[in-house]
Amino acid sequence: MAKDAVTIRVQSEDFDPGVETQRLHEADPTVGAVATFLGLVRAHPQEDGAVTTMTLEHYPGMTEKALAAIVDEARRRWPLTAVTVIHRVGPLAVGDRIVFVGCASSHRAAAFAACEFLMDYLKTRAPFWKKETTASGETRWVKARASDEERALRW
């Protein structure tokens, strides 16, 4: 995989999943499979205090290194022709895009596995933190979930 087939971006701006999906395969005719994941700020209808906004904080400098290390590990494990990881930072509203991970490969098994692996590792090893603001204006840091750690340990 050419070095330029890896895209890692940490940005406050929105991104376009359609454009990113197209970029993952258009340059390489051997790509037969593109698996993608899109994470969004979601409403929690059952929970106390509806979330209105979410603020994503990160550790500039370390974030990019951590994502690059995670992508390198995925490329070591699976034959990938292209990988894209985009993560937004700053204030976001319900329905906004947070994260995009896309993996292109000749075959679907590698594309699927690498995409899920990247999300599991990103969730537990990349220095991002979410702070929620409820309708009443209260803010709270999102707690890490043990289930995310368990998922990351599967690989």
Place this chain on the structure above:
Amino acid sequence: MAKDAVTIRVQSEDFDPGVETQRLHEADPTVGAVATFLGLVRAHPQEDGAVTTMTLEHYPGMTEKALAAIVDEARRRWPLTAVTVIHRVGPLAVGDRIVFVGCASSHRAAAFAACEFLMDYLKTRAPFWKKETTASGETRWVKARASDEERALRW
């Protein structure tokens, strides 16, 4: 999941993965995760006789029923807010989109699992057949792969 949150299309026209991804989440603020798969006609650089075109045949009537049954099974197994399956038929060239599967859910584990399940079942249970045309004009029916059957039996 509302019935209209299921989209199943069998068509000769191309589709837009970006538009389909957006449709999977824009109507429902509880969606936190969208997993998608895009399958493309790929070049086989190592094999004898480069593929120039691919023709997708199907069994009209049965195809739609088979895809609906596969989607119903996915919805029975995982909590999904929306599912889209699009499969093209007719002549296609290297690099052309063949299939799109997208699953939306509150959480990523369900979205990933359902998306991969749908592809594995579609590959082994939906009546589509691929015929390749090589550069010399020769045509050959693509052979079913035992590995696809094995993957479908995992679920």
Place this chain on the structure above:
Amino acid sequence: MALSIKYFARVRDALGTSGETLAWNATWQTVDDLRQALCARGGAWAETLSREEIHCARNQQIAAWNDPIADGDEIAFFPPVTGG
């Protein structure tokens, strides 16, 4: 009444026809009885309709070889699927 028979992909190419209408025969009990009757035509029919190499659908649903058959059914024979 009658049976509507359909052939797809490699099976259709080998038989040279995409389908036919066949008069109902009351001795047929399973889809495999129909398959054997078609094989009895010999030549490409016998070669192509080996049950190890093809699948069958009855009324647009995948069928097992010992599934019952009935007058008016739509029966299809085709190779293992390769979509996606």
Place this chain on the structure above:
Amino acid sequence: MALSIKYFARVRDALGTSGETLAWNATWQTVDDLRQALCARGGAWAETLSREEIHCARNQQIAAWNDPIADGDEIAFFPPVTGG
């Protein structure tokens, strides 16, 4: 020389600072030695920098508590990550 210390998210909010520059102390051998020195300030420092509830990075890489520390390092303390 000196250490550059950074605090993120809930840790930063609890300590009321996003970071500081700290004079190097040659008795520190591991990142946990630094953590204990910060805890010795008492109050929010002792409450927040419990090693069960935070993670540490040394020079922008996740560190274990017994990893060595050196003059000039950038050390960060933060809660478990919650991105994605």
